[in-house]
Amino acid sequence: MTIQLQEAVNARSVADSALATMQRLEIPPTPANYAIWYEYHAGMSPNLQRTIDVLISNKTAIDESTLLDLYSTFFSSAKEAQTVRETSMLALQTLQDIASVADSARDEAHRFGAKLRGIASKDLGETLDNLKNLIENLVLESKKMAGRTEYVGLRMRESAGKIEALERNLKDAIRDSSLDGLTGVANRKSFDATIRKTAGDAMNSGEDLALLMIDIDHFKRVNDTWGHQTGDIVLCHLARTLQHAVRGGDHVSRYGGEEFAVILPRTDGQAAVNVAENIRQALAREPLHLDLDPPLTPITVSIGAACYEPGDPLAEWVGRTDAALYSAKRAGRDRVQLN
């Protein structure tokens, strides 16, 4: 094998690893992100590798701002040309792969494939701008394709795993990364980041920190009797009530399904119970009025509360809060239980 060919093969396998990692971590396919993960897998920069390993081993979210920081920290302009050349090659290969897959599909996909091949055959040059345009075009075409595949019914989804990953990454990138789409309160990802941050601060300062887990009573019955649309209205109503019932520094999030969480900084067990009682009573005071047959039964919640013990694993604390919630359920629902 010639040296050039061997290099090409090596670059290709690094490119594949980089793509696989980006898919696994759900990282949007931008030129900068390609460059980071290509270099990570190529092992050209031990400092970059170690920094990323530290972030991952500490369960730090590899989100947009982290990726931006990685790029600006490790990709000085001197190295840019080299990186761009290697990344161009990776992008080119990927485009050709997708183009050839798309060729085998029909109709819309055919046009899509031709377009991609058109992009791939252009002279790339070695500037970052060219690469940026190239991938932006790829992303744009993938995005158009995502809309069309819904009704054209092509085999694209099965045959082009890479496009599927691009679509998913795009959706992730477009969607607000910290808010729950239905209720508008913080989502689970934001909860995970906030609980780490506040617990770290509490460990440093020795200040109290409490957590509430809130679950709607008999929510399944709401969905089964009045339909999922009503269920969604109930979720939004609770989210609004929570936001009004908590205090300034508290963090309200949708933990999952019909379960919500409130992180309460500088709050001991008794004060946490007071906040929880506020929530429970606000819900009773301001019921949801919907014109339904049969009429909607009053919405109540069960709430578990527990305090953080610095040095204990976070999962253990969340587990204790959950256990308190379930003992509130067992004790008859519509009540608050402190762990």
Add this chain to the structure above:
Amino acid sequence: MSNSIENGECEMTDSNTLPLSCLITDDSSLVRKIARKIFVGLGFEVDEAENGQVALEKCKNHMPDVVLLDWNMPVMDGLEFLKSLRRTEGGRAPAVIFCTTETDVDHVQRALANGANEYLMKPFDAESLIAKLDMVVTRR
């Protein structure tokens, strides 16, 4: 039985039967208390410092095997301490584990570039601290 430390900046220590020593450097007394309990449980000889300057003085008297190091501290912060330690005679030997709430790329990168061996993010617990310790200390 012998103890050794191996990783990156660390040099192998002499084989000996003494317990490993650790210097917990953090301005939070709560953090020092939690970390001390974990290290004592592992059989470490433990000392504490509430800032980088105190830690540096202690290191000059007795170089520990492991330094658990906070970033933000009054008088001398963790990074300044680390830079000074690595310039001190024998100061390349200790395994330094940063232990901080600073989780961004810039902090991690600067810590590693200045000779930190590992990086542990607060809040930590026994399991996550031991996992980092396993990366820098091999007990045989």
